[in-house]
Amino acid sequence: MMTLRDAILENQNYVDPDEGMYVVFARKTNNAFEPSSEARILLLTHQDFEIEIADYTNTHCPGFDYFLEMNIIQDFWGDLKANQRINQQEKWVKRLIQYAENDA
Template sequence: MNLKEAILENQNYVDPDEGMYVVFAQKVNNAFEPSSDARILLLRHEDFETPIADFTKVHCPGFDYFLEMNIIQDFWGDLKANQKISQEAKWIKRLIQYAENDA
């Protein structure tokens, strides 16, 4: 799965009571790209007691934390509601910019 696919499938993930879904992706030239390899993992509440970098090294080496799926869902909904941004590729690019600069 690539990052674009993970973002587009965001509505397929509903956080269960025992944790939340988190997206991890590989950076290309030190940046996330829509084509970056991505993984969606369910982190249980106890997993958040471990620093995210340590969790990543064990469960998805070579990947970096991208965003929690619920943040992607909220952000994606806001982008879709904004009539000024109407192209899927632009939405994905904007979400990646948010993850890299503002999250």
């Protein structure tokens, strides 16, 4: 089982191909994303993005919620790593989850 923490920490292993992009979905715990939340990384095609994300989720990964596109995680992760005030991976993971829940 992949956790949300794993998906975030492995973000550099995913390069979007021409036909689509990688998206992270996760199960919420008590209505919130947690580092330990079960996660899935799916490659969505451009046609998949024409479907409402809730409909896509219900069909392809029921019980999961949209978290973020992997390219957004990669950009945000790069910004966190460049910020010297935040120097621990666990803090970075929690900060990214806060961003996804509140600002994305």
